[in-house]
Each structure stands twice: as C-alpha cells, then as structure tokens.
Amino acid sequence: MKKLLSLLLVVLMLITSFGCTKPEDKVESAADENGDFHIAVSLPYTGTNASYAEYIDMGIKVALKKLENEGWLNGDGTGKIICDYYDDKNDATEGATIATKVTTSTEPYYLLEVGSFASGVSYPCANIYKEAEMVQYALTCSKSDYLATSGDWGFSLSMTQDTAAARVAAYDIKYLNFDKIALIYSNDSWGLETCKFYTETAEKLGVQLLASEKYDDGQQDFTSILTKIKQTNPQLVMCFCAENDIVLIRQQAETVGLSCEWQVSSKSRTSNVLQNLGDLGEGLYGIYAKTKDLNDPVYIEYEKLYKEMYPQKFADDNNTTQKYADQGYNCMMTVIWAIKETMKTGTTRQAFRDKLATLTDFPGVQGKLTFATGRKILQIQYLSRIVRGEDGKLKWVNFEDILDTFDVDAVAGLK
Amino acid sequence: MAKFLQILVNGISLGSIYALTAIGYSLIYSILQLINMSNAAVFLTSAVIFYALYSSITAGQVALTFILTLLAAGALGYVIELVAIRPIREKGDSNTYALISSIGVKTILEQICQGTFGSEIKSFPTLLAGKYIDIMGARTSAIQIIIIVVTLSILFVMNWYTQHNRVGRGLRALSQNLNACHLMGMPVNTLIGVSFAVGSILAAVSGVAYCMYLSSISISVGAAIGNKAFAATVLGGIGVLKGAVVGGYILAVIESFVAGYWSMSAMNFVSFSVIIIVLIIKPTGIFGKKEQYKV
C-alpha cells in the first residue's frame, strides 16, 4: 500500500510540474492573446554567482519599468513584456532542463531566453535553443567560440576573450610599459582563455611572463602561490579572477609582503572590489568597457529609475549603477527595440532574431552597441584605475582619452 | 630559505583551521560512527552570525560578538542533533540515514546563509590588522600567531577535559559503548547533544578564525574546508583527538608546499593521494587503533 501511495505521489508531482501539449509548428506572432510577449530569464539566482545574477536581474527590471512608464509596447498599456524567472544554480543539467521547458512551452510561449550566465550553462543550452530555433541571449558569455557553437541563435553583449584579453596585454606592455609581469587566473574556461590570449599577445609584444599560476574554484588561501610569485619580483601582477577572489588575493599579498602593481580584468572592475579592498585598492588597474557618459540622456534616464527602484544598492555602490545591471538593462532595451521593430510584420522567433542581428549603433548605457558580422559585439575598452579623489575617497577613474593617443587594437594586432 | 619558512608558516596557520574543524568531526564520529556533514555548514553559519552581530547589535566589540557566536553555534549544534539526528537514532535506524539527514541540514543551512548574506564577499573584522613579525624572513601576521596559539590552547584544554572532567569522561565512555552507557543510566541523549554542541563550537571558532585570517567572508568559505577537515580526521585516525590535529597540520603543510613549489592544481591531487597511500600502508590512519571485531 505504501508503495502505491508513494508512487502515486511521484506521478502526481510529475503531472503538476505543469506544461502542456506539444508546441504548434507555425506561429504568426509570439505574442499571446492579450498581445503580451513572454521572455524566460534563466540566471544563477542561488550559488556562488548569485551576486552577478542579482545585478543583471535589477537591470532587466529597470528596463521593464521604463517600458511600463511609457505605457508598454503600444503606448496605451497594452503589449506588455512579461518575464518568467528561472534559477539554474549555474548548473549545466538544471540549465538544460530549463532550456527544454522554455523552448517547448506554449502557455506561455516564450519569444526568447535571456541569461545562461557562465559558459558551463550557456554551452549545453545553446544546442537546445539552436534546435528549437529560439534566441539565447547569453549576455555575459565571452567564450570565443560561443557564437559559432550557438549557430545563428546565440547573442552576447560581452566581447569575446580573443579581443578583450589581447587588449589588456597591449595596455599593460605598451602603454603602462611593464615588462616583468606575473599572471594569476582562475582554472575555468574563462580563465584559461584569457590566460591563453593574454600570454600570446604578450609574447608577440616581446614580453615573456614571469609566472602564470592558476587556482581552482573555491580556493581561499592564496599565500603559497603569492609567495612563489614574490620570488620572481614582478612589476605587475595581472589577475583574471572573479571579484571575490581578487579581494582575497590582494589582501594575502600584503600578508606575504608582495609589493607591486596590480591589475584586474573588466570582470572584476566593480564597485564591490573597490569597497572591500579599502585602502589596499589604491592604484589597482582595471579595464572598463566604455565609460558611462554621465551627461548622456540615456544614462541619466536609466540612473534616475535605478536610483528610485534600488536606492540602497545605489548608495552602497558609491552612487553609481552597477556594471552588470547596466548590461542587463542594455540587453532588455535591445530586446524591446527588436520587438517594436518587428511588431508591424509579426514578431516571430525568426523575425526577432533577424532584427536583433542587425542592431547598429544602439544607444545603450555603456555607449553605442553594434552587432557586427557574425553577431560579434564591438565595444571600446579603456584602462581604469582606483585613485584617491579630492574628497579623500577612493574611486575608479577611467583613462577616457587614452584612445586618442594609443591605438590599442593596432598594438594588440587585432586590425 | 625565506620562501621555505614563509610557506611553512602559512601551512601551519591553515593547518590550525583544519585541526579545529577536524576535532569536531572526530568527536561525533567516535561516538556515533556518523560523518556529520552539517559541520561544514556550521563553520559557515557561525561566521555569518559573527558578521551579522558585529555589523549590527554588538558593533565593534570583538570579544562579546565572539562569545555570542559560540553560544549560538553551540545551541545550533544541539538543535541539529535534536531535530535531525535523534529521531533517526531513537528509531534504531542505521547511521547512513542520519548521514543523509545531516546532508539535508547542510543544504538548508547553506541556503539560509546565502539567502540572508548574499553571494558577495564582504570584509570581516580582524585583529591587529597590519601587524607583522619577521621570523627569519618569513612574514607572519599577528592573526596567524593568534590562530596558532588559540588552536593549541583549545587542544590542550580539550585533551585535559576529556581525561579529567565528568562530562569528558562520559563522552569517552560513550565512544566505547553507547549501549552499555545507556544501561548504566547515563543521560546518553544529553551527552550526545553536548558533543554536537562542542563540535559546533569548535567549527564556529575555526570559522570565525578563518574569516579573520582572510579578513573577509563569502558564502563559499565552508565548502573547501569541510572535505579537508574530514580527510584530516581520517588521516590522523578517526576518534583519536591528537590524530585529527596531526592530520590537519600534515595535510595543510603538504598543501602549502605543493602549491608553493609546484602548482595549486597539483595541491589537492597530492593531498588526496597522500591520504590513499597512508591508508594503504596503515589502514587505520596514523594514530588510529585497530578496530576490535566481535564475533
């Protein structure tokens, strides 16, 4: 009896795990009967990457709020965009299950998916979205072969590592004139790629790295590798790490007495790092993908809404918007743009994809966004540094006119 | 030479953290033969409690916060035993079920910590920040010395306690024969609850000490330590107090040297290989006694 009861429970759970029959083959428009569009957002809301998910989520919600204030897509309160949020725990299996659900669901019918934070999730899912012919907007995926893997259906707002890491090397060696460089990177696909491209470019520019040390996820005690690096007497230690790790590394460098210049990649050029490093952060170099132009009307509007919706976060982050929130906002704004553009002729998944791929000079909060050939995103990157302002507070300052005198792409051999 | 000493110092301070946590595992294992998976989560939870208290109610008072954290951790340990272990134990089920239950507790605690604390790293109060002592070229921070001293004193106190105190003797009796203790009219349930509380308090001390050492806290602090502490326990010999301690120090020092002279990726590889090799050579761990089989 107990056996049957327990089985019944399992079957019931399966049935109530909702979802309906097979999707229809042809859809005139992705909107439902009310004219609303549905988007699936799949992010690691729990787990060690939850802070990134939270910021992206904030940005998406700011964009939706903006649209709501404008009276949604039609301007009269109809044509809503409704997001369903899924937690993939940054786990490949969960991500793939969500992807299957999202691509085959008819109630609601999703126009596209946004999210899939790490490449460990975006890769297994890319296949599913490609087969279902649905856009996967993996805004943070920067692995160099992602766009190729995802067929025509993958989009990303992050520059691929072959460009980004090469530029960092060019800045370090030819602009800042360091030739004794050591490297620390996280042992994951992102870290391995950045390390590879950074080292290649450095060698091209005639600099042999003194040391390059990788560490596994979850590592907290870096004193041993820092002691090892200390022996090589570097001028600069370049860190391709997550923001939590750079805080630990920089603090422990103090413990072992390693004094030199430090640099982080764009992933860790965040206000979090600034806050947690305190005085130790002074002089830390970073990379920033296009500055926020504080006088840009797009930015002003965004910042105002952001401040209204998340006053605490805004204050915590030194009265700035967070970078990943900016990306979430940009992502959703480009989605809204593509939907509006295709609405007259019928927004199908195919039409939406084709329109999004033509995005040119879209006014985002980090400057103009363009999908070049093969949906490659083009962005400018500045060098950035933590310096003490006149009020005695530390802050990130971007070298905004660096590109006037220094053609980084030419130096890095990208042209 | 300076490099060698530096790495040794770092290894020993990390080893203190391993050792403290390992005693918690060892204590509960020796009594219930249960690998208490929730211990690593208590490590994290106590650090989060310390952080929460320090940044609100007891702002700025390290000693008071520390004592409150230890009390909370002790209570937490007792409650875990009461809610998740005791019902299973009293029903007479195998400790494999208790193990799964403790995995459930671990999941719950970790998720609560993450939900309330968030996944961002935050700076953690430390003692005597920026004070260093040079030992023949090896830079030793004040907090490292404090951790080593605190660990060693706790070990001596624990050792004395289990030998001479009533409760300590009770715990030792439990680890020899739970059933007989029960028949002797000893308050077995209370004693087991106390041992969970003590294990949790030790995890709390090491959790707070570790975060002070890192001078920051994030929700991933417990994850790496848990397995290592468990491994250290087995390496030294399960149920033997000094085994857990020696195992912890050996493991940490080996790791530091492999990372310092070879690479960090090889570090875990070597430490786990050492465990297997030691166990093949001496199947009961370094200090472990051969189990008595009753026919």
Add this chain to the structure above:
Amino acid sequence: MKNTALLKKHLLFIIIAVSMLVAPLFTNAYQLRILISAALAMIFAMSLNLLMGIGGTVSFGHAAFYSIGAYTTAVLWYHFKTPYSTNFIPVILITGLAGLLLSLPMSRITGRYVTIITLSFAEIVNLIIKNWDPVTLGQMGIVGIPSVNLFGHVLKDKREFFYLTMLFVILTYIIMNWLVDSKLGRNLRAISNDAIAAEAMGIKIFPYKVIVFTISAIFAGIAGSLYAHLMSYVEPATFNANLSFECISMVVIGGLGNFAGTMVGALFLKILPEYLRQFEFLFKYRMIAYGLVLVIVMWINHSIPGTKLKNAISTRISALFRKKSAEAEEV
C-alpha cells in the same frame, strides 16, 4: 506459485517500468527531459546500491565512475569521431578498470575508512579531468558531442534516447537482481552481515569486493556515457561531490539493497526540485525545501517504498542505534 511470488517481488519494478515506458505518450518535452534525467539517475543509483546495499560500502565518490564514463565517450568522440556504439566497449572497459583499481586498497581497508578512500579517489579523478588538458580539454569542457549513434542510426528524437535509457534501466535492474540472488549475491550478503563469520565459513572476501566494485563502476559509467550524449557537453564541474551525495540520497530513500526502491528514490529526487519551481515564494529557497524534505523523509520513514531490508551496512553499528524498547527487552 513460484510465478506469483516472483511477480509480487518485482511488482514495484513492473509498475514503475511500465508507467515510465508509456509516459512519453502523455508528456511534453520538458517532462520527458525530467524523465530522462530520472532514468539516468536510476542506473547510476542502482549501481551504487549494489555497492552500498549489497556490498556494504558507503561510497562518497561514485560520481567518479559517472564522470569516467562520460569523459571516455566524449574524449573518444572528440579525438577520433567515433559513434556511441563504438565507444560503448571502451566505456565498459575503462570504468570497469577504474572500479577494479579502487577495489584494490579494499583488501586492507575496511569499514569507515573506505568512505574516505572513495572520496579521495573521486577528487583525484576530478582533478585529473580538470588538468589533463591535451586529452580532456580541462575546464574548457568538450562541446558539441552528437546524439547517440547506434550502428549508424542516430537517435535524434529525445523519445528514442529515452527508450534506450530505459532499456539500460531494465537491464541494470535484471542484472542487479540476478547478482543478488546468485551464489555470488548470497555470499556478498553473508560478508556484509558478518565478515568474520563469512570468512570462517571459508568465503574469501576480497575477490567479491573486486567483483562488486567493478560491476558497480561499469553501470555508473554507462549512465555517465549516456549523460554526455544527452547534454552534448561535458565539463569537470558537473561531476562534483554533490553528485555523489545526491546519488547516496536516492539509494537511502529507496532503501538499501532494494533496487526498485532506488528507482522511486531517483524519480522522487529528480522531480522534486522541478516540482518546487512552481512555488514562487520558494524561488530563492527551493533548495532549502529540498533539504527539509531529505530530513523529513529520513525522519518519518527512511525508505519510501517501505521494504525494511535488513540493513546491510551496519548491522554491527546499528546496535548502537537500537530502540530503547528493544534494549529494555534485552535486559
């Protein structure tokens, strides 16, 4: 009458197998996906149950075999572009060999120490996969593994893949039960009930351990190899300690030594997190509910399907856990 007894014994299995086999007629792609994960988990967990329930070994590192299976087929495809049917034999050989290797220290190491050996073994396997870049591509993962190809026939439809997996589930169940009922199984149970008595009876323990570890590893490896083709992507992070713990939970929920129970345990634990997804208030706390369910299931009744098998692992240890009432009787 023998037939009715047989039917009764395997009733639960038949119910599950039949309902799983007809399920794809009613389910959508999403539900089918969950069923596929559950079917893979069934093979994986049943293989662990052989080790735990019959062999009496608490393994914290069963994910190691799963990852070896997944990586064997992925690596072979990546370097030689061989189809699944060609990779199948190497999967069995290599995972079997890994199981054999892990069983070797067991000649000396017993009881509680086995747990740490399995844990260390899993960590080492994972570290090798992570860092052996030329072969496994390390943390980059292997991308684009095609669907299962059986002698030229590509299983494009997920339903076909599901039925292939179910075939392995049924095979696993039959082989496991056959093993348990054979002379080998009887001896195994004798060993895990009382090793010393068994040895006194003239049963050599060590060869049996080798056999159990090898067979268990092979089935875990098969599950892993199917997983690689299902996901079309493998990376080391998937095969962490949590996978082993999840597997142990499935076995324990279903009851040690009870293979049909393990199948229910696998179904339960695979469906539960997806089921919890629909409660919005649980959004960030879904895994807390998951943990609570684990504790409560252990608390109320340790095995859902209910067959209280004589606990193989810990007849000796369970004396310490014995009920108060039982103790009173003894006095």
